[in-house]
Each structure stands twice: as C-alpha cells, then as structure tokens.
Amino acid sequence: MKNKFDVVVIGGGIIGCSIAYYLAKEKLNVAVMESQQIGNKATGAAAGMLGAHSECNDLEIFYPFARDSQKTYIQVQEEIKELSGIDIEHRKGGLLKLAYTESEKRSLNEILALPTVKWYRAEDVKKEIPGISPDIIGAAYIEDDVTVLPTSVCHGFSRSAQLFGTSLFEFTTVISIQKNGSSYLINTTKGIFEANYVVVANGVWSSSFFKELGLEHQLTPVKGECLSVYSENISLKHTLFHDHSCIVPRNNGRLVIGATQIVNEWNEKPTLSGVESLIAKAKTMLPAVTDMKLESFWAGLRPQTVDQRPFIGPHPNDENILFATGHYRNGILLAPATAKMIRDFILKKEIRKDWVEAFKINRSCGTSTSVTTC
Amino acid sequence: MKNKFDVVVIGGGIIGCSIAYYLAKEKLNVAVMESQQIGNKATGAAAGMLGAHSECNDLEIFYPFARDSQKTYIQVQEEIKELSGIDIEHRKGGLLKLAYTESEKRSLNEILALPTVKWYRAEDVKKEIPGISPDIIGAAYIEDDVTVLPTSVCHGFSRSAQLFGTSLFEFTTVISIQKNGSSYLINTTKGIFEANYVVVANGVWSSSFFKELGLEHQLTPVKGECLSVYSENISLKHTLFHDHSCIVPRNNGRLVIGATQIVNEWNEKPTLSGVESLIAKAKTMLPAVTDMKLESFWAGLRPQTVDQRPFIGPHPNDENILFATGHYRNGILLAPATAKMIRDFILKKEIRKDWVEAFKINRSCGTSTSVTTC
Amino acid sequence: MKNKFDVVVIGGGIIGCSIAYYLAKEKLNVAVMESQQIGNKATGAAAGMLGAHSECNDLEIFYPFARDSQKTYIQVQEEIKELSGIDIEHRKGGLLKLAYTESEKRSLNEILALPTVKWYRAEDVKKEIPGISPDIIGAAYIEDDVTVLPTSVCHGFSRSAQLFGTSLFEFTTVISIQKNGSSYLINTTKGIFEANYVVVANGVWSSSFFKELGLEHQLTPVKGECLSVYSENISLKHTLFHDHSCIVPRNNGRLVIGATQIVNEWNEKPTLSGVESLIAKAKTMLPAVTDMKLESFWAGLRPQTVDQRPFIGPHPNDENILFATGHYRNGILLAPATAKMIRDFILKKEIRKDWVEAFKINRSCGTSTSVTTC
Amino acid sequence: MKNKFDVVVIGGGIIGCSIAYYLAKEKLNVAVMESQQIGNKATGAAAGMLGAHSECNDLEIFYPFARDSQKTYIQVQEEIKELSGIDIEHRKGGLLKLAYTESEKRSLNEILALPTVKWYRAEDVKKEIPGISPDIIGAAYIEDDVTVLPTSVCHGFSRSAQLFGTSLFEFTTVISIQKNGSSYLINTTKGIFEANYVVVANGVWSSSFFKELGLEHQLTPVKGECLSVYSENISLKHTLFHDHSCIVPRNNGRLVIGATQIVNEWNEKPTLSGVESLIAKAKTMLPAVTDMKLESFWAGLRPQTVDQRPFIGPHPNDENILFATGHYRNGILLAPATAKMIRDFILKKEIRKDWVEAFKINRSCGTSTSVTTC
DSSP: OEEEEEEEEEEOOOOHHHHHHHHHHHTOOOEEOSSSOOTTTTTHHOOBBBTTTTTSSSSSTTHHHHHHHHHHHHHHHHHHHHHOOOOOOOOOEEEEEEESHHHHHHHHHHHSSSTEEEEEHHHHHHHHSSSOOOOOOOOEEEETOOOHHHHHHHHHHHHHHHHHEEEEOOOOOEEEEETTTTEEEEETTEEEEEEEEEEOOOGGGGGHHHHTTOOOOOOEEEEEEEEEEEEOOOOSSSEEETTEEEEEEEETEEEEEOOOOEEOOOOOBBBHHHHHHHHHHHHHHHHHGSSSEEEEEEEEEEEEESSOOOOEEEEEEEEEEEEEEOOOGGHHHHHHHHHHHHHHHTTTTTOOOHHHHOOOOOEEOOOOSSSEEE | OOOOOEEEEESSSSHHHHHHHHHHHHTTTTTEESOOOOOOSHHOOOOOOOOOOTSSSSSTTHOOOHHHHHHHHHHHHHHHHHOOOOOOOOOOOEEEEESSSSSHHHHHHHTTSTTTEEEEEEEHHEEESSOOOTTTOOOETTTTBBBOOOHHHHHHHHHHHHHTEEEEEEEEEEEEEEETTTEEEEEETEEEEEEEEEOOOGGGGGHHHHHHTTTTOEEEEEEEEEEEOTTTTEEEEEEEEEEEEEEEEOSSOOOOEOOOOOOOOOOOOOOOHHHHHHHHHHHHHHHGGGGEEEEEEEEEEEEETTTTOOOEETTTTTTEEEEEEEEEEGGGHHHHHHHHHHHHHTOOOOHHHHHHHHOTTTEEOOOSOEEEEE | OOOOEEEEEEEEEEHHHHHHHHHHHTHHHHHHHHOOOOOSSSSOOOBBBBOOTTTOOOTTHHHHHHHHHHHHHHHHHHHHHHHHHOOOOOTTOOOOEEOOOOHHHHHHHHTSSSTTEEEHHHHHHHSSSSSOOTTTOEEEEEOOOBBBOOHHHHHHHHHHHHHTTOOEEEEEOOEEEEEEEEEEEEEEEEEEEEEEEEOOOOHHHGGGHHHTTOOOOEEEEEEEEEEEEEEEOOOSSSEEEETTEEEOOOOTOOOEEEOOEEETTOOSBBHHHHHHHHHHHHHHGGGGGGGGGEEEEEEEEEEOOOOOEEEEETTEEEEEEEEEEEEEEGGGEEEEEHHHHHHHHTOOOOHHHHHHHHHHOEEEEEEEEEEEEE | OOOEEEEEEEEESSHHHHHHHHHHHHOOEEEEEOOSTTTHHHHOOOOOOOOTTTTTSSTTTTHHHHHHHHHHHHHHHHHHHHHHHHOOOOOOOOOEEHHHHHHHHTHHHHHHHHTTTEEEEEHHHHHSTSOOOTTEEEEEETOOBOOOOOHHHHHHHHHHHHTTTTTESOOOEEEEEETTTTTTEEEETTEEEEEEEEEEEOOOGGGOOOOHHOOOOOOEEEEEEEEEEEEETTOOOOOEEETEEEEOOOTOOOEEEEOOOEEEOOOOOOOOOOOHHHHHHHHOOOOGGGSEEEEEEEEEEEEEEEHHHHHEEEEEEEEEEEEEOOOOGGHHHHHHHHHHHHHHTTTTOOOOOHHHHHTTTTTTTOSSSHHHHO
C-alpha cells in the first residue's frame, strides 16, 4: 500500500472527490480518505439542483462563483462520461421558482433582471404544467438551473480521479493530522500516511479538525430530509421551487421532494415530522403529489457556517492545510468551482481576489448589527 | 408432483393457511394454492390486533365468534412454536381504546359492561403512558385485545400444516375450477389438480371465483396503509386505538401505525396522502410520535362485504365448494375460528347455528332502511 | 371512468406498453390493463441487452427483425425523452462476446461475417479491459449491441402513450375476455371494459388466455436471476457476454450480472443456487468481480415458446384478438419491432411476409427430428 | 441538556448498552455516546449464538466466564421484557456441532466431557433434521448454546437503561478524552461532557482511543458477512455449527447463515466472494439450503486482540478509564458478564482474580513460540 502522497484529501463526498479529480488531472499524486463509502452522506442525500440563480441572495460574490461552477458542469458531464462511463444525469428542463403573492414576486426582481431568468405568468405555467397549484401568480423560469444526480457526479469524479492515479481509501477514519517537518502525517485506522498537503473536505464533520488544528470556527449541521415518489400518471420536466423546497424530476421519471432544514440536528434519519412537512410543502406546489406513491426517504447533514458561505482556502497559519467545507445548501452546485479553487491554491495559480476574501477561513462575518469572526 | 387432494385451498394468506392447518390436523390431504408467496398480501400488511372487543359493534354474533378465535390463539401459539419453531409474537399488554369526548366515552359503554373491559381515567392512562395525548378524558383498557405478528402466524400455520402432510404451491395461479363428477378439477399455471373440496380463501381476489361459480356477491377492496417507526427513547407496551387507527408495539421495540381505509382502491402501494393521514392520526394519540424515525411503509387490501361480515360456508348450490373470505378489518383475529368452522363444515360436525346463519353466503344484508342479498 | 376503447392491451410490461405507444401515436384509443405495476415483472428483471447480434442464432429471420428493433431504439430514445422526460439509458459501449476456446471462436464465425462485428484478439481485449479473464483467446466486438434500462423504457412508453391519450389501469386483473357481437367485453377486477381489439401481451401469464381462447399453445416460464454489484475501483464500459451470461455496466457505474435460466420455474425469487451460479459465471469473465460489493438481487420469468420464437399476430380464428408474447430472452430488444408489427396488423398495413409466418400463432415448430404445432 | 455524569460509555453496541444497564441499575448516572445508531454496527451483524461451549477452546478461563454470561441471559430476558417490552428472542433448541471425520469428532472430546454436552450419532441427527448432510458422522448436541436476536438485546438494554435514568446520545462522535483534575472532559460533536469514569466500548474503533490514551494495543477488524434466507418448506429448530460457520433459525422462521472471517478488513459491505463462501459452507451442513430464497445480506467488523481474548478492565495507569472491547466472535455471548465485571470495577467490588488477569489490558500474550504484550 502506497502511503506517501502529494495531497491527502479527507472526505469522499462530492467536494473531496471533485478536488481529487482536478488535482489528479494536474498529475498530482492524491489520496482520498473516506470514513464510510464514497458519496454516501450529505452528497447522497442532496436533490442535485444546480441553483446558481434560485439559491442566490448575493449577485456580487456568490452568483459569479456559482455560475462558474454551474457552467463547468457541462464539461464535467462529458469528461466523466468519457473517462468512467458514468452519466451524471445533467438534465435539461430548468427550474420554476414559484410566486404566490406580490411580495414573493417582488423578491424575485433581482434575479429577473438577469438575462438568464424570465417571468412566466400563471396561465403560462399552468399550460406547461397542468397539475401546478392554482394559487400561483407566476414563476421565474431559469433554464440554466438544471439538476444532476449527486451520487453519480461523486462516483464519476472518484473513478475518473482513480484513472488519473488517485488512491481511494474507503472505510478509513482519519484520527489525527500531525506536522512532520515540511510534510504531514495523517494517522488513520488503516495506518499512517504522509502528504505535502492536506485538504479537509468532510462536510460538517470537518469541525473536529478545526479544533485539532487550532481554529475556533464552527460548522452547524442542518439536517435535510427528502422523499422519492412515483406515479405512472404524472410526468414533470421542470424542477419546481418555493420557500426553500423543491420537487425535482429524475431521469427515471421519479420525483424527489426536498428538503427540510432542521438546524443543529446530527441525526441522519428522517422523522415523521420531517415527512409530514415535506408532504405539506409539496402539496402547495403540485397538489396531485398526494396521489403519488412513496418510494423511499432519506436525510443528510448540510454543513452551515455563520455567514452561510463556504470555507475554501488555506489554514490562516499554514498554507499546506486547506479547507473546503461549509457549503450548506449548495455543495453539489459549488463542487467544481471549489475544486478548481483548491487546485489553484495548491498550484499557486491566480485566483479571483474577491472569492479568496469571501471564502477564506479568517473572514469577518458581517450581519446588520454585528461583525465577528466566522 | 401429487395432484389429487381431499381439499384444495385457494389462497395462502392467514385464512387459507389456518384452514389448511386445521384440516391437516384431522388427517385430511390438503393442498394450498398461492399465486404469489405465503402471507405476502393483506396478511403481511395487517397490524395484527386481536381486537375482539375493540373492533366489536355487535355483542350477539360477532363478539362470541371473535372471542372464541381470540382465545384459540393461546393454543395456536403453543402448537405452532412446538411444531415449526416459529414464534407468532402473541404479546401481552392489551389495548387502550382512547376517548377524547364524553360522546366517545359513551360509545364505549357497551363493551365497558363486559367483565374483560375496564375504564381508566385520564390520569391513570397518563401515568402508565407518559407520552399520551393530554386531550384524552380516559380509555377503555382491554387486557385480552393483544397483538400477534401476522406473517409469523401465517408462516407458522403453513409450515405446521406441511408437517402434517399438506402440499404447498407458491407462485401458482388458479385459472378455473370445474366440476368433474363428484370431484373438482382445479386448473392452474402449474397444471391441473383434482380435489373433493375446494375452499376459496384468497381475500378480495375471491371475487373472481364468485362470478365463475355463478354467484353475484361482491367484495370491495378497502386499502389499508401502515407505517413502521422507531426511536431509542420511546417505549410502548400497550396498543393504542382511536377512530379506527392504532399504534401497535412490536417485540423488537418498533411501533406500527395503522391503518388508512381507502374504499374501492386496488392499488397496493402507499400514497403521500395515506402517509400524511397516518401521521396526523398517530399524533392525536401519542404526540411524540412525530420525533420518531420512519422505518418502512406498506399497504394491503381488506376484503369488505356489504354488511362487513365475512363469508364463511358452502356455496348455496354446492356444499363441496366453500368460501372463507370477506374478513375486512379482522382477518387476523378471525382466522382460527374461521378455520375451525370450515373444518367442521367439511367434517360434517355441528356448528353454532347463529354463526352459520350470520356468515352464510346467501344471507340478507340488513341495514336500517333496506334488506338485500349481500 | 372511460370503459370503451379501440384496443385493450393486457399486460403493462415493455411489450404491452410499447404496443400502446405505437397505437396511441396513430390516434387509436387504447387502454392497458396491468395486474400489478407497470414494468415490474419480467421487464424489471431484464438486464437490458439489445443483443441483435449476440443473441442471434438465425441470420435469416431473427436477425433482420431484431436489427430493425435495435435500430428503432435510437428514435425511441429521443421521442421518449422529449415526451416524458425519461431517459432510457441507451448506452454506448457495445458488447464483447468472449471466446475461451477455438471451438467457441468458430461458433462466432457466422456473426463475424457481418460488417457490424469485429474480432478482437486477447491482447486487445486485455488492453481495453484490464481485469478481463486471462483465459480468453479473443472476443467478437459488437458496437451496436448496446444496452438500455428496461424499466425506464417501459415507463417511458407508458407515460408517452398516456400523453397521446392512452388510459392506464394498474392493479387491474383481467378475469375473462368475451366476444360481444363485433367487439369484446374484458371482465376485470375494476369492472367490464369494451374494445374492438384485444392484445394479449402479459408474458408467461398469457398462457391462461390461450386456453380460454381455445388455443393449445404453451408458454414455459424460464426464470432468470440477476445481481447488481458495485465497487469504487472497477469501471466497465462494455457489456461482457459468454455462455448466455452477461455483465452489463449501468449509467450509475454499477454492474448487473445476469442471468440464470431455470426452465419451468414459476418462483420469482432468487435462490442461493442461482446466486452461486451467477457469481461463478461472472468470475470466468471478470475475476475481480468477486471483490465487488453486492447491492441487490432479483428474478423474473421469461416466456418461452417451443421454438423460442415469439408469438406475434392474430388469433388463428379471430383477427381482432392479437398476441404479442413468448419473447423469451429478447423481450427488451424486440419490443419496438413487435409493437410496430401489432400496429400494422391492426391498421391493416403491409408486414414482411417472412416475419408474419415466423411469428404467427399456428406455425409449425420444426426441430431436426420432428415438426409439430408450436 | 445534562452534561455531567458519573460514567460516560463510548459505544452504543451491545457491550456499551449492557454496561449502561448494569451501572444504571446501581443508580449510577450514565451517558452513552454512539456515533451512529444503537446496535447498528457489529452488534446488528451478529448471528446471536450464545456459544459458551461451541466457541470454547479454553475450559479454564473462557468457559466459566462465558457460561456465567450465558446463564445471565435467562434473567436478562425477563428483566428486559418487563422493563421495555422488548423480546430478545432467547430461543430454545440448542446447537449441533457437526463432525464429518473422526478427527473432528476427537476435537469435540473436551467439551463432550462436560455434563451439558451430548454426542448424537449420525442416524439420530438425521432423524431430528431430515435435510442434514449425509456426510456427517455425528454431532455434539449442546442444549444450552441457544441464540438471541442481538439488535433486540441491545435495544432492550438501551431502553431499560434509559428507564433507570441513563442518557443516550446517538449520532454523537467522541473527538477526544481529556483529564480534568479528578474527572474527564469528553469532547464530542454535540459539545463537551464531564464524567468521573469513562468506559471505552466501541468495538474495533476503540483502537483510536488506545493510542490517544497512551497505549500501544491493537485491535484488528475481522469482517464477518452473513445471509438471511427463507423457504416455506424448510423448518429448522436447532443451530447448526461447523468450521466456524453456522446456520441459525430465527423466531420468524428465517435462517441466518454466518459468518465469514476476513482478517484486517475495514469494509463493512458483503462482497461476492463472501457470499460465495457462505453458500458453500451452508451447503456442507444443509444441502437443501441452495433451494432457499435469499432475503438479505450484511456484514460487520469483529474486534480481535492478539490472543483473541477481550480487554476488560482499567487503563494500566488510570483506573477511571476502563476498556470493554476486543470480544472478537463472542460479543453477544459475553456482553452481560462483561458489563457485570465493569460494574464491579467501578463499584470496587470483588471480581474473580483469574478473569481480571486474563482480560486486563497489560497482560502477556503467549503463543507457542513467543510471549509479548498483547
């Protein structure tokens, strides 16, 4: 077993695997340490919306970063298919962000100003989606906010990275990280590994490495529960979105209903109250959904930072330790752009200054009333 | 493959398998024809309440029959364990039929008059079950309305019957039944079988044989959906019952929440509206249930007759064709008594006259305003 | 509920749903009667190989028919995606029919003569598929024998047909078919339907309608068991095929290992001996498969005729009753061509004579030593 | 949330939960920290054999300890049923340790000398178990080596402990343990807890705490894979055992086939080679098992020490840190005796000297050729 690497990535979710892929393409010698199985935690629980517009509340920083990531997926799809044979289900159809009140409509104004977003009147939406709620007053249609199948993206990155030489260690828990001269010793259940760079990318569980590495930053788990439903009689081509909930059609004709937001909850199993609230939300968008058959249910933990922006960048005191976590609701969307940024940090390439500042570890977390360290 | 039998039973649910068992014990040569797998349809979907009292709305006929069946289960448990090694999970703890209003309390008066039923005041129920709804005014406690695990009862009957010589044919669809002199030819996907007696016992699907055998009787499917939930922090020892819904604790600590009643529905898969209504009902009994984790979900079809009593007895024009179906909400409870009655018809033993009349095929279906043939 | 149709199709597998689709496109008013759920029996159990070449042992009749069907899938994929949003996973990569001995290589000579089939020497195969068995002497590479995801094809046909007006009745068992003047009464668990044409397309269960409709033809169930396996470290792009077994890569990176052939077996559940033989066969093709993790397992029943050709055509004495069944190992491959042929019978269009003769109900079944009615 | 406890137990498997139960009964204020869900790792993967005799290769130390634990289960069953309503499926029937050769028979001589073990000749075994392998020459019958359902034991302990006041923290990872004056700070993903005693009882994952707490001891994961199978036609009342493999009947009539032994394997998912070897082993005991249907499959990691004895006792340099791990193949069997021993360490009660010596952390590991620290 090889145990010396250029880079050890901790975490085999979509963030860790995309980083491994982009580094391995540059001929770096990479290992991924995953305590369970590839893509089985938050990644496997995500609905897969690439909501650069629909999840956006900041056109200055978040939007261009998210948009870059969203566009990168077109190339990711082709490369991964070619290399690994995996289809990430990059799916046309776009997203309708529904408005039920004038106030909701107004809140869409900012994105409606973008050339990529169009307003559809209620009658147009109803024509396109016969079962849509009669209560909507219209919807913002965003053609580019498409969806992918998150586990397939993650497996695609993982296998493609391996084809470029990456080593993958599943069922391998990292116990500690120790400085050892100019390199690091990564102590795991499978023995000790050595690396020049360590990238911490294991979602909400990255917290424990913050503390170990002398940082005070916190990640809060925000549990998200989902349902998968089916019906032979209902076809949906567009993602429906309202009030942080969505109904996402899959390539096999099933619909995914997601997702709850239970703050500070570590339990990864859906509860009855979660299921109840998902059904209630889905009904307000597509009333006929109540006739659909339940297929399965699951949950995952989103890693949330104080200002809800990810941590992407080096440790304040040690540039050979990098973090890529805290992606909250947008881990799938932001994976390619995050990976490219981590790659560029390691390769000392230029990176957009405002992104570096916005996502660095020791940034200030401004709110209307206070500014603190994140 | 043996193809001549004293009795061919159509249907390998709990009714068919209990009949096979009671006939085989009398040294009759029996075959069971099951189109899918033993106990996988309505039997496998049942919560397993032996609600002789709680499901009773007729102390004259239904209650003594149900009570006889309920008592027989004590013996069934021992025999099946001894013969097949299967534990039917005949589980102590009894049932609390909850009352939220004076009117609901009054409706319990009839069963409260029985020596087997006691009234518990709200404070007593709350002491026994800390999480019970604060809105109850009390409950009828029925110690003898215990529960069993329906699939285990059915498998236990099936295997014990086989140990007494019964032949079991799974994945065998009966296509037609034809008179052949003094016997019958049962034409199936696995070939033709011959029998002196045929017992039709395949639940709501018995309808098709009614028609084929010249009868006009109808069975209506009443779909019932269930959930199984768990939580390390909640223990329940008693079944809770209210408004046709129940929460049943299992031997492994899980709770079963049952069951919806969707009349004239053939679809055997749970829908979101079913799940939603189960959660709503369970909350009214045990509010903390919403914190429990969802484990699984399923549905089955209860066979309902016009007067909601089962059909148990011979074809009006042919005493060698018998029916045992239409048990609606009480197939598990009534299986042993039904089987003994069918056994006694075939062996020409004496049977309680009022039961024969109440469950015969060509009875009149009285309602307050009309009397018709069932 | 509408109960009069131009055509009632019995069976909601891939054959029935493709027929409904091709008829509905011609503006016929169609209903599909499915006793369980769409695509859940043999269709859902199939690996999805479109083996026009690899399954071929008859270049005169079977091959052109199969090849036509295979080519039609290209169009099917586009139409279904456009109409229903379902992706049938028509997957490039082709198939390698492995040879381990000179005798096996010789048996490939006939198809190697076709322009669509190429011989790869062992070293070439090993370069392309590093984990391939070292014992092969080469393989026939068939680029056009691609795969689809059978359930998605079936759901895609079903939903697209509905968008063209087809009515779908799931959980609806057909009890009998009766002539009623110039039309038919189809008696089902959901009531009586009327149709001008009836198409019997419910796989091996079609047998019971043969008998009812006065025919002596038999269908034999040939059970096929499959496994799904996965491993982060193994990527496969081509289907491997040897001795009636295959390893099929899916779009999500999993491999399907199929399928056993248990003749005259109605049981639809995999046994340990089936699993054992699948593992043994897969090992001979891809030894590293034994390190892969088991994901799931299932089985289905192929409908086999005496001469292993399907029945496609009208009842010998009644051209308004048609059969489309008996597709044995090739139901997925042949679905589109079968559907077009049934469409053309109903629309009285011209059909290739040799196909009509080869697949007609009352054909002679020639073997080397005897000729009988199929 | 309470965060000060007398004892914090790390690990919510059967060892941790039984310890919590026995401590809570003594009115100690206990918390259990489980990183996932109660009983879901090695505990949930175990077959549940209480093989005090069949797993014994040491009559002096192991046997009396194991036998004490085995006998304790009788009381455990009653207490847990009474307290929590959970039935641990303590199941009569005993175990047959099969012999195929004279040499295998001789190796049974030691346990056959015990009054609790009897020799059955081949013809007697065949009479009792008609499907048994014709190749056996006899079997040791051990009436007291019964089975339990491990998850139910674990849930029963967990809930009963909670009824005695224990706090349970699921989905809570322990990051570090720090001395803090006379108590300990347990740093977890859910915050910091304080305790006077810490018990490390999380199976093979205890290794990481060894290192953190200054110990060099190693635990090796030995993966065990299992299958669950069923058949309506096969009933088994006794456990069959041969060559470290077993076939265990469950209360619901299913059989569990266990277990492989893959040394130094952290992957918790069954592979095809594991499944293959389980089928092969089961066939040698009960040939008809190959006709049984596969129901499910799973795996778990046994924690193995160098001398294959558990670690039960205090840290060599700190008596307030205790270990209860390394139970290898016998975690279920030894849970009650382990828990009583840990209780007695904490309560400073007398404990059998030879057990203390045999299971202490800093013992010598003798083999025929060398003596080292374990």
